[in-house]
Amino acid sequence: MRLYCLRKLLGFPGYCVAALAIEPRRGQWSVILELKRLRGPHACGQCQRPIRKPHSSWRIEVQHLPLWQYPTFLRVRRFRVNCPECGINLEPLPFAADGPMVTRPLAALVHELCKVMTVKAAGALMLLHRATVKRIDKRALEKIQAERPLDGITVLGVDEIATGRGQNYLTMLSALEGPRGPELLAVVPGRKEKDLKKFWRWFGVERAKIITHGVMDMWKPYRNSFKAHCPGITIIYDKFHIIRHLLDALNEVRRAELAKAAGRFRGLLAGKKFILLARQAHVRGKAREALNDLLGASRKLLKAHLLKESFTHLWTYKSKTCARRFFNAWVDQLKWSRLKPYHKFARMVESHFDGILACCDKRVSLGYIESTNLKAKNLIRRAYGFRDDEYMRLKIIQVCTPWMGVFSPWGWVHVHNNLS
């Protein structure tokens, strides 16, 4: 019997293909596979107890992977059973995904495709509406996030990103050291102490006890929140965040100079923000010439630039005393300069110096924090802003967690289509 081949290829145990047809749908041909449930008792949807006779049934259509290029639907009878314990409820449909009316293989493939392409493109490829694609992907991400392992993490990192215009912040909490390597654990809206409470509840009290280090910005609510929840924690203010504050200070100096500037000098200075803020070693060619002209024209900027370049030296010291001596010498150079933002920066570093020196004892890789920040920003930009905030947060977690982002489009084949 030829339909036997179809049943084998479809690979849904407990169901056979009774008929195959093509029907027009929304102006194009669609494949309809009529499925028949094999004999056997029905089951209660809640307690799984076998029940002999169904209460009622009706026909439904579930979209499956496209057959060649045609939208494919499985037409199947859905049963309702009357369980003596739980009352009337639906019998589970083993191959249907929860949520939209699609099969599990289709849902799994859509989720995989969403890792590498836009929701719209995945919809065009799998012949689904993009809202359906988004719902499938969101559901899969929610499931992964709810079931992900969290044990054995010892170093946490926290970072913020601004989204949209104005003061909208997201806090990204990551595990920098743990059995699964660096991973992004959660993204919570806001950056206040109370915003982080939900994260700690989710993370668990026992797991928080084994955290030894917390890597963060000099933002007070983060420090307070970490100290309140992790008893054995040492706070590290990492290089990446501190340099970011220094670059902000340099940018302020640049803006002040630009506001004052007139004539030829204004032309030199305008539009040079990124050349000025970049590491000097990374500026080459024409940009380097422009930088040299700029620094030759303004002594104030020259000094600010040199001080910025030398400050990173602080992280090369292995001894705390040497680092302290270096910082004092750096502050001395500020003395007679009128670099107001730099003075402010130096005061801030001074008051957080213990946490900065903590990195002499514990080296954590900073590349991860820096890259998550970039990846999250790129994701938001590429999607032109998400309309669904929850979905955006889940997508950021997926992009920044290496084990989640692995693309394996046929992963489900081994689950649903074993040769046996």
Ligand SMILES: [Zn+2]
């Ligand atoms: Zn039951």
